[in-house]
Amino acid sequence: MKIEILGMGCAKCKQLMANAEKAVKxxxxxxxxxxxxxxNQIVGYGIMTTPALVVDGKVLSAGKLLSADExxxxxxxxxx
Amino acid sequence: xxxxxxxxxxxxxxxxxxxxxxxxxxxxxxYDTIKIFLLLIVIIFIVSIIRTFFSPEKTRAILSNxxxxxxxxxxxxxxxxxxxxxxxxxxxxxxxxEAGVPLGVTFSFLVASPMINExxxxxxxxxxxxxxxxxxxxxxxxxxxASGIVIGHLKVEDLVEKFDHKKPGSFIxxxxxxxxxxxxxxxxxxxxxxxxxxxxxxxxxxxxxWIHGYVPADFLAKFAGRDNWFAVPLATLVGIPxxxxxxxxxxxxxxxxxxxxxxxxxxAFMMAVTALSLPEFLILRRxxxxxxxxxxxxxxxxxIIMTGYLFNFILR
Numbered sequence: 001m002k003i004e005i006l007g008m009g010c011a012k013c014k015q016l017m018a019n020a021e022k023a024v025k026x027x028x029x030x031x032x033x034x035x036x037x038x039x040n041q042i043v044g045y046g047i048m049t050t051p052a053l054v055v056d057g058k059v060l061s062a063g064k065l066l067s068a069d070e071x072x073x074x075x076x077x078x079x080x
Numbered sequence: 081x082x083x084x085x086x087x088x089x090x091x092x093x094x095x096x097x098x099x100x101x102x103x104x105x106x107x108x109x110x111y112d113t114i115k116i117f118l119l120l121i122v123i124i125f126i127v128s129i130i131r132t133f134f135s136p137e138k139t140r141a142i143l144s145n146x147x148x149x150x151x152x153x154x155x156x157x158x159x160x161x162x163x164x165x166x167x168x169x170x171x172x173x174x175x176x177x178e179a180g181v182p183l184g185v186t187f188s189f190l191v192a193s194p195m196i197n198e199x200x201x202x203x204x205x206x207x208x209x210x211x212x213x214x215x216x217x218x219x220x221x222x223x224x225x226a227s228g229i230v231i232g233h234l235k236v237e238d239l240v241e242k243f244d245h246k247k248p249g250s251f252i253x254x255x256x257x258x259x260x261x262x263x264x265x266x267x268x269x270x271x272x273x274x275x276x277x278x279x280x281x282x283x284x285x286x287x288x289x290w291i292h293g294y295v296p297a298d299f300l301a302k303f304a305g306r307d308n309w310f311a312v313p314l315a316t317l318v319g320i321p322x323x324x325x326x327x328x329x330x331x332x333x334x335x336x337x338x339x340x341x342x343x344x345x346x347x348a349f350m351m352a353v354t355a356l357s358l359p360e361f362l363i364l365r366r367x368x369x370x371x372x373x374x375x376x377x378x379x380x381x382x383x384i385i386m387t388g389y390l391f392n393f394i395l396r
Contacts, residue, residue: 008167039171043171043174047137048140048171048176049163049172050168062137063168
């Protein structure tokens with residue numbers, strides 16, 4: 001699974017990145033979390049508010065700082 | 081309602097002397113602080129509930145392919161209720177323009193959105209009364225609509241930086257929010273804003289109370305009164321670097337108007353603080369050529385200055 005965090009370096013984007021990493025651990029899934037800061041790519045997803053969460057190329061949330069628990073709901077089964 | 085409680089606290093409990101400047105300043109400070117924070121909590125909460133019914137994506141869909149005039153009016157109105165932070169200015173700008181929202185209409189949105197915001201409104205209402213708050217909304221809308229129309233007529237589309245990316249998808253937030261989601265969001269948002277601004281509010285009101293008590297009335301009339309034509313443009317210029325401190329600036333300005341600063345000058349200053357922001361310009365520089373940025377700032381600046389003169393003229 002590939003999780004992308006879209007955002008141009010705002011405080012909320014960094015926090016979302018940290019939450020996503022925690023969520024991956026909590027959910028116990030195999031996933032790669034990457035940060036996307038390039039604007040061309042961000043705009044390419046059609047979002048207009050950052051930070052955004054993209055899982056396997058699909059935008060799941062934009063303009064919202066999701067908690068780790070909320071991300072777990074997106075990426076799979078509840079923790080161990 | 082709050083006033084008698086504060087008076088009782090200051091004069092009976094703290095036993096401060098009646099009529100002394102210090103008692104009056106403390107009374108003023110406590111009253112304003114409590115009033116403003118109550119207003120902030122209530123208004124920001126209500127506004128954020130309203131905001132959950134809007135999103136930049138929905139606004140874009142409404143505005144795409146709208147014509148000048150109708151589009152500018154709609155964009156300015158939507159700018160008030162659409163959640164937007166200047167950190168998202170770039171994707172928002174590109175998203176609008178590429179979805180066929182005319183450039184002038186996009187600019188109307190970009191002017192109205194930061195200028196008419198809930199914090200500025202609460203501060204204006206609390207410190208100046210609802211008439212001035214309404215005046216601010218009204219003239220803010222006019223400046224946003226007019227600036228957008230002018231920029232639309234200038235045909236400056238070639239000054240938008242070219243971006244090379246795949247055709248953007250059109251993400252629409254899918255999940256339907258329940259009332260509980262909306263309330264949770266509003267609670268979180270209200271706390272977020274309060275955390276960010278409370279210190280500026282307290283400092284602003286504190287300085288305001290000090291000015292209220294210690295600076296002689298009409299002290300500033302000579303420099304910033306109605307008859308000094310230079311005060312309005314100067315106030316507008318000074319307002320540009322003060323972004324994000326609207327919360328602290330407004331109580332200060334309120335105290336200054338008591339000391340002779342004309343109201344139109346004060347309004348121009350507050351509009352410049354909120355609508356013309358240096359950090360936002362730096363962000364927008366990534367999507368527009370410097371020339372467009374200068375055109376944008378100048379037109380909005382001129383609009384603000386004209387508003388300032390107008391109010392100095394009619395509020396005699």
